[in-house]
Amino acid sequence: MKIVIGSDHGGFELKEEIKNFLDEKGYDYVDIGTDSGESVDYTDFGLKAAEMVKSGEADRGILICGTGIGIGISANKVPGIRCAMVSDVYSAQMTREHNDANMISMGGRTLGGGLACMIVEKFLTTEFSHGERHQNRINKITAIEEKYNK
Numbered sequence: 001m002k003i004v005i006g007s008d009h010g011g012f013e014l015k016e017e018i019k020n021f022l023d024e025k026g027y028d029y030v031d032i033g034t035d036s037g038e039s040v041d042y043t044d045f046g047l048k049a050a051e052m053v054k055s056g057e058a059d060r061g062i063l064i065c066g067t068g069i070g071i072g073i074s075a076n077k078v079p080g081i082r083c084a085m086v087s088d089v090y091s092a093q094m095t096r097e098h099n100d101a102n103m104i105s106m107g108g109r110t111l112g113g114g115l116a117c118m119i120v121e122k123f124l125t126t127e128f129s130h131g132e133r134h135q136n137r138i139n140k141i142t143a144i145e146e147k148y149n150k
């Protein structure tokens with residue numbers, strides 16, 4: 001599984017902690033930045049990571065900004081992206097099982113590294129449940145995208 005990870009300045013420190021965790025676990029990932037605490041726009045990193053997931057260059061994406069909100073909203077503007085803003089392990093599991101989320105976003109200013117890494121591990125190790133009702137709802141999400149992308 002190829003993972004893309006990205007953040008703005010508000011998520012930079014947590015991104016580095018998560019990268020250490022990914023290294024320890026042996027995950028294959030690409031870091032698209034940012035590379036420091038200098039102010040940047042979360043939109044640029046949300047878009048770039050989402051486009052990599054959309055194109056198949058990456059299978060899953062992990063995004064971090066100050067709150068996890070702006071970068072996740074940005075990623076979700078790319079058709080086919082289902083980015084869940086997650087701040088607990090249960091939601092990380094459920095968004096894989098029920099929503100087949102291909103990206104998560106988290107807050108570097110709201111989450112500690114220990115919890116964030118538990119969230120990441122659950123996100124990366126949980127499979128979609130493939131239940132008919134869940135697939136049907138995901139199809140309906142896709143239909144909304146198609147309605148407004150005409």
Ligand code: RB5
Binds near residue numbers: 009068070
């Ligand atoms: C940057 O200051 C901050 O607005 C950003 O990291 C994020 O929290 C936005 O949603």
